[in-house]
Amino acid sequence: MPSPITHEQLTQEEFENILDAMETHYVATIKGESAEPLPRFLSSYSIATFEKNDSLNNFEDEVKKETNSDLSKWTDKGEPDTTHLTTKKLNNEISDEEWDKEIEERKNADIEVATQTISKAYDKIKERGNANPDEREALLLFVNVVSEGIKKVVNIVVEFLENLAKKIWEWLKAAYEYIKETFVLAYKTILNIFG
Numbered sequence: 001m002p003s004p005i006t007h008e009q010l011t012q013e014e015f016e017n018i019l020d021a022m023e024t025h026y027v028a029t030i031k032g033e034s035a036e037p038l039p040r041f042l043s044s045y046s047i048a049t050f051e052k053n054d055s056l057n058n059f060e061d062e063v064k065k066e067t068n069s070d071l072s073k074w075t076d077k078g079e080p081d082t083t084h085l086t087t088k089k090l091n092n093e094i095s096d097e098e099w100d101k102e103i104e105e106r107k108n109a110d111i112e113v114a115t116q117t118i119s120k121a122y123d124k125i126k127e128r129g130n131a132n133p134d135e136r137e138a139l140l141l142f143v144n145v146v147s148e149g150i151k152k153v154v155n156i157v158v159e160f161l162e163n164l165a166k167k168i169w170e171w172l173k174a175a176y177e178y179i180k181e182t183f184v185l186a187y188k189t190i191l192n193i194f195g
Contacts, residue, residue: 009133009134009136010133010136010137012129012130012133015126015129015130015133015136015139015140016126016130018140019122019125019126019129019140019143021036021038022038022122022140022143022144022147023118023119023122023147024036025037025038026118026147026150026151027115027118027119029151030111030114030115030118030150030151030154030155031111031115032111051138052135052138056132056135056138056139059128060142063121063124063125063142063146064146066120066121066124067117067120067121067146067149067150070113070117070120071113071117071150071153074110074113074117075153075157078106078110078157081106082106082161082164085099085102085103085106086164086168089168090168099165099168100165103161103162103164103165106161107158107161107162110154110157110158110161111154111158113154114150114151114153114154117150118146118147118150121143121146121147121150122143125139125142125143125146
């Protein structure tokens with residue numbers, strides 16, 4: 001079936017090159033690195049309509065479920081780990097340097113999970129497109145949806161970790177100031193009463 005965009009079917013090489021460029025773009029974006037912008041023509045895929053058969057719909061559902069499962073396992077593990085780390089910091093069981101190092105390591109691990117999840121999805125989509133040339137354009141639209149979803153999830157988690165680190169520092173500073181002010185007031189009161 002010809003593409004509604006180009007009126008020609010993408011070749012395997014064109015399809016793989018586009019997927020590789022998209023994967024490189026999204027992985028770099030997630031890592032916070034500068035990335036080549038996606039080719040302009042890809043925006044045409046977001047408004048195009050593609051005929052999808054049950055097999056393609058089932059494939060897309062399967063990839064979504066696997067991606068959801070991978071990301072859920074990751075966030076399910078990250079929440080208790082982050083809670084434990086935060087408790088250690090609040091109980092003064094780790095130094096400021098260890099805290100900063102742990103937060104940075106968590107961010108990097110989260111980014112790595114996201115890039116592995118993207119690569120896994122891209123591999124499946126590439127394999128599907130190579131076996132079903134008439135689905136390639138529809139798969140390009142789908143892979144963009146998957147990539148944007150993964151990017152949003154990792155951005156939420158990384159932003160949370162950065163904000164958590166900032167909030168802990170703000171809280172500790174405020175608590176320190178409060179403690180200091182309270183003891184200064186107590187000391188002055190003692191002097192006024194007993195001085």
